[in-house]
């Protein structure tokens with residue numbers, strides 16, 4: 001008896017030649033033997049929001065760290081703005097870092113507790129070449145843009161709410177006019193109503209600046225709301241990738257179907 005051929009999972013579509021970021025065949029095994037990422041490929045166009053979803057431990061953050069060059073892949077390649085990140089050094093690497101920014105998950109750890117929020121943004125501005133004299137006005141404009149009163153620049157993160165801290169983390173990320181922001185569960189720790197406000201802010205900032213966003217989340221409803229395309233990860237691999245509405249309407253992969261069936265109806 002012959003077994004019927006397994007349906008071919010939709011492989012990540014080929015990156016367009018104009019892709020801003022293209023990661024190919026990324027692999028990472030941690031020293032403890034965990035194969036966290038196993039042959040992951042994904043791409044982002046300029047100005048696009050790619051949702052990266054999957055259960056806890058599926059390798060989303062590890063993928064993000066390799067894309068941000070915070071972690072060296074065991075195999076694979078990350079091409080950003082036409083440059084192979086593994087080969088970039090020195091001044092070019094610093095310049096490239098300004099173009100790739102991270103908004104981390106936890107309001108408690110996304111900002112240095114010893115710096116005022118104004119200092120945190122100023123630090124990023126100065127690290128990427130903003131003239132000292134221009135810093136205060138830039139800090140004020142950035143805070144204003146994310147809905148934090150510029151008069152709060154002297155406050156410390158612990159004196160602010162989680163939503164405000166994530167707004168400041170967005171302002172800091174935007175301070176270098178990046179082309180790509182990686183949001184790793186950036187709104188997951190916030191209450192639902194605050195989460196919606198910060199998401200709407202992110203969407204507005206994305207529209208205004210044209211920045212591309214790699215939006216990592218385990219919350220599929222949030223990803224559907226914000227993303228253009230989605231990649232679904234499981235056990236270190238991308239099991240499905242495509243236009244978010246197409247994937248959500250007609251998922252190919254059984255795991256994607258399982259994930260989607262667990263979304264609570266919108267309230």
Ligand SMILES: Nc1ncnc2c1ncn2[C@@H]1O[C@H](COP(=O)(O)OP(=O)(O)OP(=O)(O)O)[C@@H](O)[C@H]1O
Nearest residue numbers: 030032034036055056057058059060061062063218
């Ligand atoms: N520094 C590390 N050392 C060893 N193992 C790690 C390390 N970081 C992550 N892992 C393991 O690698 C796998 C992938 O982890 P990763 O943090 O990338 O997943 P994730 O999809 O971001 O999960 P979550 O949704 O919980 O944030 C997990 O099994 C995790 O336990």
Ligand SMILES: [Mg+2]
Nearest residue numbers: 060061062184
């Ligand atoms: Mg993670």
